[in-house]
Amino acid sequence: MASIRMGAIRFANEGAKVVVADWNGEDAEQVAAVHGEKGIKVNAICRGTIRMPMTKEMLKTRPTDKIPVRRFEEVQEVAELVVFLVSDQAKFMNGAAISIDGGYTVL
Template identity: 65%
Template sequence: MSRLQNKVCIITGAASGMGESEAIAFAEQGAKLIIADLNLEQANQVAEKIINTGGEAFAFQVDVTQFDQLQQLVEFTLEKFGRIDVLLNNAGIFDKYTNSLDTTDELWDTMFAINVKAVFHLSNLVLPKMIEQGSGAIINIASIAGLVAQMGGASYTASKHAVIGYTKHLAAVYAKHGIKINAICPGTIRTPMTAKMLETRPTDKIPLDRFGEASEVAELAIFLASDEARFMNGSCITIDGGYTII
């Protein structure tokens, strides 16, 4: 049997990059998908890919900074499937390594609105249903920037540290309801958005001497969403080729 057979999964930021890879990989494992993204056209394309290969998926346009749209997303999911088994908070933005003195209030607020507040709001919207079911999984895409600082941007680094702290809080409080909450901390991952930037970026600081692939992050997310990870709770798992160990 497929590892996620009939599990209903919401994935935000699922129209491209890691989110798209996660959605397609989840569908291949039997999950029923809600492809949530601001870009409805691309979200529909991802949903069509899944449907054309025998899967089940619906696209939903959402601005994750708007609470009422997140409410509508959850209502739409329950209308279509009647339950929510997995929430994968994948949507996020990057501050292009902007240091603290160059970080404006607007950049800081936008970074936290998308990377942190949206995770808080959407988690709170799905938790009551998961508590009612007595089961569920929440997976938050953090970053190695949530574990170390180095030269990463100020607002991005702070936001990803916040995601990890919030993940640990959720895991401590809601595990008793049969809900497991974990975070994934990717290093540098090759996606269509990062491909050009990575053409000239060295890999010598990564022990595996290469960048990660979106499909590899998706495989880890499948494990955390599956029953195989039933004793995983409050973990923040790095997937960075060993970058943070040196």
């Protein structure tokens, strides 16, 4: 895995896997293109609004009618995507921007 500080990415070693939430696809593509030959994978998770304790009050007033699945996402759903992306099952994925937003971006 890599650490991110003040916009810079520091890779622990070759073969590192980077999963960054809240990047856009262009950022993931650019970084993946630069570091791919070193075996470093970069994929972006483009998430929606997550239901968690710190968003509980805010979500009471936010409608879900613009989300096709009519609900907010759960932390576990994003965590499962992260686990997949760092697993060997995603070993050929690089430079992808994966939307996990209940279909919000397709509208």
